[in-house]
Amino acid sequence: MDFKNLIVFLQDLNKNNNKEWMDAHRKWYHSVRDEFIDWLDVLNGHLLQEYDNYYNTPGRKGINRINNNLLYHPNRPIYKDHFGAGLDKRPNTGDFYIEIGIxxxxxxxxxxxxxxxxxxxxxxxxxxxxxxxxxxxxxxxxxxxxxxxxxxxxxxxxxxxxxxxxxxxxxxxxxxxxxxxxxxxxxxxxxxxxxxxxxxxxxxxxxxxxxxxxxxx
Incomplete structure (x- = not known):
């Protein structure tokens, strides 16, 4: 996982937190997001093998949206300043949360x-x-x-x-x-x-x- 590239993406997004910038750099976003998902899959596979009661949580299922919820928090920026994900994400329980920020x-x-x-x-x-x-x-x-x-x-x-x-x-x-x-x-x-x-x-x-x-x- 190229975390340095992920951090640079978040830094640039934070300076240009608008839909126009995201649309112009969507290919970069998808590249970073896909690599983050692949990294989550590696973690998930290891934990699934190591712990009998671990709840299988593939990266695409565990990753959180990068968009903020503006319905409940209208004053927040459109996009978050981090990538977040939950692993061991059994429904209606507390998961193991990972957040990579700026x-x-x-x-x-x-x-x-x-x-x-x-x-x-x-x-x-x-x-x-x-x-x-x-x-x-x-x-x-x-x-x-x-x-x-x-x-x-x-x-x-x-x-x-x-x-x-x-x-x-x-x-x-x-x-x-x-x-x-x-x-x-x-x-x-x-x-x-x-x-x-x-x-x-x-x-x-x-x-x-x-x-x-x-x-x-």
């Missing part, structure tokens, strides 16, 4: 502000077996990789039905259960970058499994 990139996974039914299921799981999630989040290698849960909206009071004195109240107040790790794009250009992808996937997997099992019950 200045930095990231891996992420989990559930971002899940709907009330899923959030309730997550809280029930934490109430029943929060020790397992605590052990995942406090594992030294996990903390070194992700730091902790993404900082997002949290309740100021306990959710309905739970006491302020619950042993896992700090987790129960969360409305987003996701982790991420950002990295410099210099990492993209290293020959062993795919190994970094697999290492992060492996470290995140118990966290994602916990969440996905909770919302599938």
């Amino acid at each position: 200045e930095e990139s990231m891996f992420a996974g989990g559930l971002w502000r899940p709907e009330p039914k899923k959030l309730s299921s997550l809280r029930d799981a934490i109430d029943y077996n929060g020790e397992e999630l605590e052990a995942i989040l406090t594992k030294p290698t996990f903390k070194n990789t992700f730091g902790g849960l993404v900082k997002d909206v949290r309740l100021t009071r306990p959710p309905k039905g739970f006491s302020e004195h619950h042993p896992h109240i700090h987790l129960l107040k969360h409305k987003t259960f996701a982790v991420m790790t950002k990295f410099s794009n210099e990492e993209l250009f290293k020959p062993n970058f795919n190994e970094k992808v697999f290492d992060v996937y492996r470290e995140m997997l118990p966290f994602r499994n916990y969440l996905n099992q909770a919302i599938s019950v």
